[in-house]
Amino acid sequence: MIEVKGLTKRYGVKYAVEDVSFSVGEGEILGLLGPNGAGKSTIMNIITGYLSATDGTVTVGGYDILEHPGKAKAHIGYLPEQPPLYLDMTVEEYLSFSFQLKKLRLNKGEHIREVCQKVGIEEVQSRRIGNLSRGYRQRVGLAQALLGSPPVLILDEPTVGLDPRQITDIRNLIKDLGKQHTIILSSHILPEVQAVCPRVVMIHQGHIIADGSPHSLANSMTVGRRLYARIDGPKEQVRSLLEQIAGVEEVEELGPREGAFEWAILPKEEADVRRPLFFALSRKRWPLLFLQDNEMSLEEVFLALTARAEEQARLAAIEMRDEDLEDESPGEAEEEIV
Amino acid sequence: MKAVLHRELSAYFHSPIGYVFLAVFYFFSGYFFTLTCLRSMNASLSGVFAGLFSILLFLVPILTMRLMSEDLRSKTDQLLLTSPLSLTGMVLGKYLAALLVYLLGISITLVFALVISTMASPHWPVVLGSFLGALLLGMAMIAIGMFISSLTQNQVIAAVGGFGAALFLILIDGLGSYLTNETLVALVMSLSFYQRFQSFALGILSLSGVGFFLGVSAIFIFLTVRVFEKRRWS
Structure with a gap:
């Protein structure tokens, strides 16, 4: 549905986005995640045709955003970071204006009512947008994006300013x-x-550093996936039982806890040993007091990835500096000092 | 384009700008009408139009200052530019909205003509010629003002820029008498809005005048579209 290829946006010498490619299939929800200033909004602004890329292409619904802007844009509902609202209009006037702007051929009154109901703004329909709270304004912006039920929705931080x-x-x-x-x-x-x-x-910093499901990202970042189990049972017998379970690679005892023993279990690749573990212990009537795996949370993955990207950039800079230094002959350097 | 036109028209009258423009314009035109027609027993409206020339030049920036700047400041340009509407459609919609409010203003001169016609003949060719001249002048000034407005997010700067353009157009007439080089004089005079407007005020339908004002309008509408296009790429 959306194809982004080699997208680059340069402001002067600074790259806001550099060589970004991804595609989104029909009915997929893709999350663009990054710190403030990473280039998320720039990517969205390019996909929606608000900005043009320095390099690269974007197609939406099979239409290139530059070659067939009208058709491509008709596929998109866009909620920018700051909802594009006319504060002097009422919600109804604004949605009616957006409806006409999108050249929709639906029953206007009915459709607007439907959309308002979806985002929960029926009770403020006749109020001026300037008098609405931030949460309502955000939802009016979302309603605008939903008008015409476009196949593609681009939502830039849609929950900013809302209460829990x-x-x-x-x-x-x-x-x-x-x-x-x-x-x-x-x-x-x-x-x-x-x-x-x-x-x-x-x-x-304008680059894609990871692409995948939150779970697979966490998996890929977690070095040596382990299970931690606290088992109330005789130490040596528990060890031999654990080692017999299919899919267990290695078992390590971590010491006594709560009158029981804590174990670190290293499973074989991709094997899920939690179920066999549970049944094996229940047959022996050894209670399992605690079980946890060490999968990283998305937050940890993100911090690790951004730290890694920064480290790589730092190393690259050092390498370049070293090369520059090597290029200068020692004689010249001495002359400069004199 | 219709949607944008409708929205901009309503914006003029949701805010004081439309009312202020019309009130100030009606006040001054009424002032000139009273002085040059009613008080001096004169059936010709030439005096009114001559007086209105500079008033129009200075009032048009009030109309155009918010046209583009407001959208840039409040980021509503994102709504317009990401909709299936073409850039030219958007610019024309805004342009026509300002032009309609302007038309509402200068239409008062037709009312004056009707008032005169109850007492004497208002000399219709002069009235219609002047009206056409005022309309063409407005078209060109609105296009210039809109272009200036598209360059900044700040309405005050847009207005000041518009006043600067108006002042330049008024001063350019005086400049001709200081120049000695004939080509330069001809060039400066050919840029003069006042000379072109005068020939309409005398009741002369000058095709070169029509072409001049329409040309200026077209150039600045085109430039406004280019400003948006350029902003997208830079």
Whole structure:
């Protein structure tokens, strides 16, 4: 549905986005995750045709955004970071204006009522947008994006400024919309992406540093996946039982805890030993007091990845400096000092 | 384009700008009408139009200052530019909205003509010629003002820029008498809005005048579109 290839946006000598490529299939919800200033909004602005890329292409619904802007844009509903609202209009006037702007051929009154109901703004329909709270304004912006039920929704930080209850509502709404729409959602709030998006693209300093499901990203970052278990049973017998369970590679005893023993279990690749572990222990009637794996949270993955990217950039800079130093002959350097 | 036109028209009258423009314009035109027609027993409206020339030049920036700047400041340009509407459609919609409010203003001169026609003949060719001249002048000034407004997010700067352009157009007439080089004089005079407007005010339908004002409008509308296009790429 959305194809982004080799996208680059340069402001002077600074790259806001460099060589970013990804594609989003129909009905997929993709989360763009990155710290402030990573280039998320720039990518979204290019996809929606607000900005043009220095290099690279974007196609939406099979239409190139530069060659067929009208057709491509008709596929997209866009909620920018700051909702584009006319504060002097009422909600109804604004949505009616957006409806005409999108050249929709639906029953206007009915459709606007439907959309308002979806995002929960029926009770403020006749109020001036300038008098509404931040949460309502955000939802009016979202209603604008939903007008015409476009196949692609681009939502830039859609839950900013909402209270916790509204955040949950909007997240549920987005999940629900994901059944019929292709959605790209940006956020710097990790739990939000984890809650809503089956797939995450992490952006750091204009580059993609990871692409995958939150779970697979966490898996790929976790070195030596382990299970920690606290088992109330005789030490040596427990050890031999654990070693017999299919899929267990190695067992290590970590010491006594709560009158029981704590064990670190290293499973074979991709093997899930939790179920056999549970049944084996229950047959012996040895209670399992605690079980946890060491999978990283998305937050940890993100911090690790951004730290790694920064470290690589630092090393590259040092390498370049060293090369520059090597290029200068020692004689010249001495002359300069004199 | 219709949607943008409708939205901009309503914006003029949701804010005081439309009312202020019309009130100030009606006040001054009424002032000139009273002085040059009613008080001096004159059936010709030439005096009114001559007086209105500079008033129009200075009032148009009030109309155009918010046209583009407001959208840039409040980021509503994102809504317009990401909609299926073309850039030219958007610019034309805004342009026509300002032009309609302007038309509402200068239409008062037709009312004056009707008032005169109850007492004497207002000499219709002069009235219609002047009206056409005022309309063409407005078209060109609105295009210039809109272009300036597209360059900045700040409405005050847009207005000041518009006043600067108006002042330049008024001063350019005086400049001709200081120049000695004939080509330069001809060039400066050919840029003069006042000379072109005068020939309409005398009731002369000058095709070169029509072409001049329409040309200036077209150039600045085109430049406004280019400003948006350029902003997208830079």
